[in-house]
Amino acid sequence: AQSVTQPDIHITVSxxxxxxxxxxxxxxxxxxxxxxVQSPGQGLQLLLKYFSGDTLVxxxxxxxxxxxxxxxSFNLRKPSVHWSDAAEYFCAVGARKGGSEKLxxxxxxxxxxxx
Amino acid sequence: DTGVSQDPRHKxxxxxxxxxxxxxxxxxxxRLYWYRQTLGQGPEFLTYFQNEAQLEKSRLLSDRFSAxxxxxxxxxxxxxxxxxxxxxxxxxxxxxxxxxxxxTFGSGTRLTVV
Numbered sequence: 519a520q521s522v523t524q525p526d527i528h529i530t531v532s533x534x535x536x537x538x539x540x541x542x543x544x545x546x547x548x549x550x551x552x553x554x555v556q557s558p559g560q561g562l563q564l565l566l567k568y569f570s571g572d573t574l575v576x577x578x579x580x581x582x583x584x585x586x587x588x589x590x591s592f593n594l595r596k597p598s599v600h601w602s603d604a605a606e607y608f609c610a611v612g613a614r615k616g617g618s619e620k621l622x623x624x625x626x627x628x629x630x631x632x633x
Numbered sequence: 634d635t636g637v638s639q640d641p642r643h644k645x646x647x648x649x650x651x652x653x654x655x656x657x658x659x660x661x662x663x664r665l666y667w668y669r670q671t672l673g674q675g676p677e678f679l680t681y682f683q684n685e686a687q688l689e690k691s692r693l694l695s696d697r698f699s700a701x702x703x704x705x706x707x708x709x710x711x712x713x714x715x716x717x718x719x720x721x722x723x724x725x726x727x728x729x730x731x732x733x734x735x736x737t738f739g740s741g742t743r744l745t746v747v
Contacts, residue, residue, distance in 0.1 A: 559741075559743070563738070564735045564737070567734075612731060619666075619731055
């Protein structure tokens, strides 16, 4: 069964600073990987996904993530954070075809952006 | 594409009452999922439909919970004899092919059991 660990519960950065949110997964094969963002009281919005191919994936809002098989990681990055990026970020892992259709989510990292 | 709609947005109910939530997925999506999210946690899988067939259920889905998706369109999630521990955000998501596109989530139904 797949699992996800997001080691950082809360991260605070200054506006304009770079950002990296960590995600480690556990899965027996190459997984599908996703990052979602959630604003307070709202549903989750897909930022980006890794399916196969290039291990550096680009997403919306200037975010990117890199899949590192050797480290079982899929960290999310942004070179310059904007105040509107303050939200909660969730990493999720999905099984390959023939496996369960569900996504397993981490517990999330809350991002605070200081002016 | 009007997105995934959930109704109601908020529900306050007394312990022991039954509640029902509705989810309208994106029209061409054949896969529909229910998740539950409590404060400070990520979403937890409850159940999954492909068209009208319920193909997977979590152990979290006790016998007080039932979900349906008649005719493979909208879905309902019913909780009978609600308990305070049922207080959570209930999220619905739909997908055409999860492995390729991921999910599209609705805004959720916030349930408070008093």
